[in-house]
Each structure stands twice: as C-alpha cells, then as structure tokens.
Amino acid sequence: MATLGPAFDLDRIQCMDGTAAKIDTGINQQYPDKEPVNTGEYCLGLMAHSADAERDATALRERPDKALLAPYAELAERKGFRGTDANAATALAALARAAQHPDAQGTIGPGQVPLAGGNGKSLVIVPGVALDAGFTSTMRSAASQPAPSRSRAAIIAMAGKCVTNTQETIGACYRVGVEFARLYLSGGGQAAPR
Numbered sequence: 001m002a003t004l005g006p007a008f009d010l011d012r013i014q015c016m017d018g019t020a021a022k023i024d025t026g027i028n029q030q031y032p033d034k035e036p037v038n039t040g041e042y043c044l045g046l047m048a049h050s051a052d053a054e055r056d057a058t059a060l061r062e063r064p065d066k067a068l069l070a071p072y073a074e075l076a077e078r079k080g081f082r083g084t085d086a087n088a089a090t091a092l093a094a095l096a097r098a099a100q101h102p103d104a105q106g107t108i109g110p111g112q113v114p115l116a117g118g119n120g121k122s123l124v125i126v127p128g129v130a131l132d133a134g135f136t137s138t139m140r141s142a143a144s145q146p147a148p149s150r151s152r153a154a155i156i157a158m159a160g161k162c163v164t165n166t167q168e169t170i171g172a173c174y175r176v177g178v179e180f181a182r183l184y185l186s187g188g189g190q191a192a193p194r
Contacts, residue, residue: 009070012050015043016071016128018165040160043128044180047135051184054139068136079121089140090116091123096137099130099174109170127173131162134177139184148182155180 014020024037053059053066060067067073072091073083081087098104098113104125112122123129138145148155155176162173 009065009074012046012071015163016132021164039163041156043163044159051139095125095133098125099170105171107170126165127162127168127170128165130170130174131177134174135181138178138181145182145185148179150179
C-alpha cells in the first residue's frame, strides 16, 4: 500500500473510491505467504492521521494535504471549483446528507449527489466515500459525541468491507465512519497506518 507521502489527501481518495482495496487485493494475492494487508485498518489510519493533523497547527501548516477537508477540496477541484475550505465543506455536507438519506440505507451505489451552486455538477457517493464522510463530518462537528457502540475490531472489519465499495451499503458505512470518529475522540482511534 502507498506510504504517507506528498499526496496524503489522494491516499484518502483512493480509500474512498475503492482503488486502495483493489491494490491491496492484488498484493495479498501476489504474496499469499505474507501477512495480508488490511485495507480497512489502513484507511482508518489515514483518517486518524488527518484528525491528528487538525489538532496540531504546526503539522497542518507543514502538510496541508493532511487536513480533514483536503480530499473534499480535491473532489471539488475535480468538478471545476476552487479547492477552498468553503467548497470542500460544501462537498462534504452534500455527501453526508446523501449518506444519511433513507434511500442510502439499502444502497451500495454509486449514487449522484448534486453540488449546491454546481450548475448540474454532482459528486459520486459509494460506501468508501460515506465511510470517510461520516468520520470527517463527526470530527468537524462541535457536538459532544457518545462512546462508540462497536469495538475497534468490529469497526476495522466493517471499514474493510466499506472500502471495497461492493460489500456494504452507503448508510451503513456512513455510520461506521461516525463510530470511528467516536472511537478516535474517546482515545481509541489514534493508530498509525501500516
């Protein structure tokens, strides 16, 4: 799997769009005698690193690509918008609303999410996007969060299904992202990815 490098936000996007899971499946098949790469754990680790960076102004200045909103700024840029925090927040909010919509509860996707002021432009939502949006929205929320209702192992297992974009629903993956944010906030989520 890719190391944490200059394109940190792009690594998160690879988790969101299913690319990371495909790469790791290939690695696991190529090296069956090695410990398998756990894509869910890796992707959760990337999100935790972004949350860590948000809490450290120096780290964020040195590596703005680690910001929680960085992948959403990239997604906005891909749709022709400036990659500002405001546009990133708009993209995140649209994806979070879509992931919580009743229709998303039984849907794997992909689904189209219209962008406000986007002149007909839309973002694609799949389970991996919903996972990240659940985490990022919860981390950016000022609301106090309850303790997670799932164990770390259960969250990692479910995240592994979410990032394939084929095994879980958009709504379920959004909720797992929320649960991981709650775990992170309770002190159990800070773990460096492999």
